[in-house]
Amino acid sequence: MNRLDAQYLDLIEAILRFGHDKTDRTGVGTKSIFDYTIRHCMCDGFPLLTTKKMAVKTMMTELKWFLRGDTNIRPLLFDNCDIWTGDAYKRYKDTYDYDLDEPLTIDEFREKIKMDYSFATIWGDLGPVYGKQWRDFNGVDQIKNLIDGLKDNPHGRRHIVNAWNVSELSLMTLPPCHYSFQCYVDSDNKLSLKWNQRSVDTFLGLPFNIASYATLLLLLCEETGYRAGDLIGSLGDVHIYNNHIQQATEQLNREGFDLPKINISNVDVLAGEFDYELIDYKSQPTIKAPLNN
Numbered sequence: 001m002n003r004l005d006a007q008y009l010d011l012i013e014a015i016l017r018f019g020h021d022k023t024d025r026t027g028v029g030t031k032s033i034f035d036y037t038i039r040h041c042m043c044d045g046f047p048l049l050t051t052k053k054m055a056v057k058t059m060m061t062e063l064k065w066f067l068r069g070d071t072n073i074r075p076l077l078f079d080n081c082d083i084w085t086g087d088a089y090k091r092y093k094d095t096y097d098y099d100l101d102e103p104l105t106i107d108e109f110r111e112k113i114k115m116d117y118s119f120a121t122i123w124g125d126l127g128p129v130y131g132k133q134w135r136d137f138n139g140v141d142q143i144k145n146l147i148d149g150l151k152d153n154p155h156g157r158r159h160i161v162n163a164w165n166v167s168e169l170s171l172m173t174l175p176p177c178h179y180s181f182q183c184y185v186d187s188d189n190k191l192s193l194k195w196n197q198r199s200v201d202t203f204l205g206l207p208f209n210i211a212s213y214a215t216l217l218l219l220l221c222e223e224t225g226y227r228a229g230d231l232i233g234s235l236g237d238v239h240i241y242n243n244h245i246q247q248a249t250e251q252l253n254r255e256g257f258d259l260p261k262i263n264i265s266n267v268d269v270l271a272g273e274f275d276y277e278l279i280d281y282k283s284q285p286t287i288k289a290p291l292n293n
Helices: 003-018 056-068 074-078 085-094 106-115 117-123 130-135 142-152 166-171 205-224 242-252
Strands: 020-022 030-041 160-162 178-185 190-201 227-241 261-268 273-279
Touching: 003 030, 003 205, 003 227, 003 242, 030 205, 030 242, 056 074, 056 130, 056 205, 056 273, 074 106, 085 106, 085 117, 106 117, 130 142, 142 160, 142 178, 142 205, 178 205, 190 205, 205 227, 205 261, 205 273, 227 242
Parallel strands: 190 227
Antiparallel strands: 020 030, 030 227, 160 178, 178 190, 261 273
16 A cells, blocks of 8 residues: 555544534535644655546646636536536526526536636636636736745745635635645755645545645646655645545545656646646546535
């Protein structure tokens, strides 16, 4: 068992054994613990779970969307990335005038977002979520500043990107779960990244968060010339939804494989563009679970 899968399964076991029963905004309910740290040395391989198959293309598409500063789900749908559709659809249904006629089904909504630009402009936009804050936090391009700072002042202690813009939280469809990250360059010219996350959907979301921030770390290394060091996740409310408990228990009983490697090329972070090649990724089968919006 590789160390990443072992850490992740230890976390699942801790939540199932010691988690507090809590209500939540989705109405599903969770088992939850507070405070956990994930740590991974990038020298051990690319941190992609092997105890279940991961949708790598979906994760990479979302990261590119963040980096471009996009907030509308339309380009995601054209890349067959459905992560944020439920959030946009919930906003549409919650504000729909039911005196007119029946609202669109989610499948109809998805298709109309793709085919009707005017409709997508209104209903596909999620407000000033992650990408907006990364690239335009009250007029500041934090990603550009981060890259410049890492190059010009590597040992600085202000290499921080923050998505928790208090003045715009009420305008967001969903306030950021992973709300900030900090970079650190050591004396061996290794770049490490630590992200902070207030709310952690352990079964579905966390594996994506780990791999996404690992990719971001590698992209920053490509831009700045540093080698990849450690990836650290500082997690707050770490939970498993009640309708994911059966799936999480199934994953606990699986064996993992060696971590894959990844090649990153043709990197332009500010344009949200890069190519990747995943090497020797071997995993257990997918475990399906509902997405709770």
